[in-house]
Amino acid sequence: MRLILMGPPGAGKGTQAKVVAEHFGVPAISTGDIFRANVAGRTELGQEAQRYMDAGEYVPDEITNAMVRDRVNLPDAEPGFLLDGYPRTLAQVDELDDMLAELGTKLDAAVSLAADQDELVKRLLKRAEVEGRTDDTEEVIRRRQEVYNEQTAPLIKVYDERGLLVEVDGIGEVDTVTQRIFDALETQD
Numbered sequence: 001m002r003l004i005l006m007g008p009p010g011a012g013k014g015t016q017a018k019v020v021a022e023h024f025g026v027p028a029i030s031t032g033d034i035f036r037a038n039v040a041g042r043t044e045l046g047q048e049a050q051r052y053m054d055a056g057e058y059v060p061d062e063i064t065n066a067m068v069r070d071r072v073n074l075p076d077a078e079p080g081f082l083l084d085g086y087p088r089t090l091a092q093v094d095e096l097d098d099m100l101a102e103l104g105t106k107l108d109a110a111v112s113l114a115a116d117q118d119e120l121v122k123r124l125l126k127r128a129e130v131e132g133r134t135d136d137t138e139e140v141i142r143r144r145q146e147v148y149n150e151q152t153a154p155l156i157k158v159y160d161e162r163g164l165l166v167e168v169d170g171i172g173e174v175d176t177v178t179q180r181i182f183d184a185l186e187t188q189d
C-alpha cells in the first residue's frame with residue numbers, strides 16, 4: 001500500500017497517518033516530524049529547516065525532496081509507505097513520480113482531509129497549549145493556511161485527474177474520521 005495524506009494545517013494528518021499506516025503495516029513518513037526531530041537534534045538540516053518552519057513557510061523543495069528520497073529507499077518502506085505532508089508542491093509531485101518510477105511502483109491513493117479553516121485555527125491554537133509547537137501562533141497558523149491554499153490545494157486537482165483522489169471529511173472524532181478513510185479507500189475505483 002502506498003498512500004499520500006494531504007490536508008490543511010490542523011486537519012489531523014499526523015494523527016490519522018499513524019493509525020492508517022499501522023493498519024496497513026507500512027511506515028508513516030511525516031516530513032514535518034522528520035524536520036522537527038532534526039531541529040531538536042540540532043542537525044545541519046534542522047538548522048536550515050527551522051527558519052522556514054517558524055515563519056510558516058515551506059522548506060525548499062531540494063532539501064525536502066532529498067530527505068524523502070533517502071527515507072523511501074530505506075528497507076522498511078519496501079512493502080509500502082504512507083507519506084504524511086508530502087508532496088506539498090507541484091515540484092514535489094514530479095519528484096515523487098520519479099522516485100516511484102525508480103522503485104518500480106505507483107501510488108494507490110491520495111487521501112485529502114477536508115476541513116473548515118476557521119475551525120482549524122481554533123484547533124491549532126488549542127494544540128499550541130498542549131504541545132507548545134513554535135509554529136502554532138495565530139499569525140504563523142494564518143500564514144501556513146495561505147501557503148497551503150496557494151501551493152498545496154492545487155495538488156487535489158492533480159490527483160483527482162489521475163483518478164487517485166479520496167476526499168474525506170476531517171471534522172469529527174478521531175475514530176470517526178479514521179473509519180471514513182477506510183470506507184473511502186475500500187470504495188475507491
Ligand code: AMP
Pocket residue numbers: 009031032033035052053054056057058059060064084085086087088089092135144
Ligand atoms: P507539518 O507537521 O506537516 O504541519 O509540517 C510542519 C512544517 O514543516 C511545515 O509548515 C513546513 O515548514 C515544513 N514541511 C513539512 N512538510 C513539508 C514539505 N513537504 N515541503 C516543505 N516543507 C514542509
